[in-house]
Amino acid sequence: xxxxxxxxxxxxxxxxxxxxxxxxxxxxxxMEAVLAAAVRERSPVIIQTSVKTVRSIGLDLLFAMxxxxxxxxxxxxxxxxxxxPDRDVxxxxxxxxxxxxxxxxxxxxVAENQRQTxxxxxxxxxxxxxxxxxxxxxxxxxxxxxxxxxxxxQSLPVAIEFIRATGIDVFAPAIGNAHGVYHSEPKLDAQRxxxxxxxxxxxxxxxxxxxxxxxxxTDLIARGCAKVxxxxxxxxxxxxxxLDFLRAAEERNSxxxxxxxxxxxxxxxxxxADHMRRFGSVGKAW
Ligand code: 13P
Numbered sequence: 287x288x289x290x291x292x293x294x295x296x297x298x299x300x301x302x303x304x305x306x307x308x309x310x311x312x313x314x315x316x317m318e319a320v321l322a323a324a325v326r327e328r329s330p331v332i333i334q335t336s337v338k339t340v341r342s343i344g345l346d347l348l349f350a351m352x353x354x355x356x357x358x359x360x361x362x363x364x365x366x367x368x369x370x371p372d373r374d375v376x377x378x379x380x381x382x383x384x385x386x387x388x389x390x391x392x393x394x395x396v397a398e399n400q401r402q403t404x405x406x407x408x409x410x411x412x413x414x415x416x417x418x419x420x421x422x423x424x425x426x427x428x429x430x431x432x433x434x435x436x437x438x439x440q441s442l443p444v445a446i447e448f449i450r451a452t453g454i455d456v457f458a459p460a461i462g463n464a465h466g467v468y469h470s471e472p473k474l475d476a477q478r479x480x481x482x483x484x485x486x487x488x489x490x491x492x493x494x495x496x497x498x499x500x501x502x503x504t505d506l507i508a509r510g511c512a513k514v515x516x517x518x519x520x521x522x523x524x525x526x527x528x529l530d531f532l533r534a535a536e537e538r539n540s541x542x543x544x545x546x547x548x549x550x551x552x553x554x555x556x557x558x559a560d561h562m563r564r565f566g567s568v569g570k571a572w
Contacts, residue, residue: 292364292386292416293455295330299512300489305565308332310517319551323558329567330362336429361571369431386416392423403452419454424493426465463494483510527553
């Protein structure tokens, strides 16, 4: 089964300048639907779990779902723990078999963040796993992690020093992006991505993908954003597909749960496939 280290997926995407969708799933249905989209589109994909999802489903059951839904899969896939400030959860996921983790110590002073990220990278390496790092929190609360206050950005030399000293595999800068729903088109500092990549060629994670325009995706991916995070779009398509189906079921007074699951799976699969097409990863499976 081609469950591969995250680095294999993002390094190739970075070299060839396409983006790989990194989609936060919330249960077995959404995990399977996103994987099915990758298979249908012959695309690599990164499945992300928030700490909230790990806690609500439980580490063992969530990983069993991953193992079963990826058994025999024929496209490259990777399991990633999204924004995690808790070192115990990081260790538990690495021990269990997650392929990578985002150690989110962005609320700590950079020096302390850097010191701990070095430890997390060493720990991940002992499992053949990878690490995404960040030094500025991404605006917006996602699954109970983060803040709606825009964080200060660090200087380019501080960011480069952090990347080099820690040996992280993916870097997530704040560039005006935010988690959740944008109320107007976000103003993004694309040049910051180019400046970082010019100094230190490293795949960049683009957070807050939901609601960005095609032109923004194309531009940022060309500059080095190889991992493109999508969470809110899945939540919206999942909830709205449920709502639409249940409204129609009430109208018809017809109650068949498997039909509900089929309808919701289709909506989530189409949402994921649409992002893969927009990011240029269709047909890039190896
Ligand atoms: P959105 O919720 O805006 O899609 O952002 C996802 C994300 O960045 C997850 O870390």
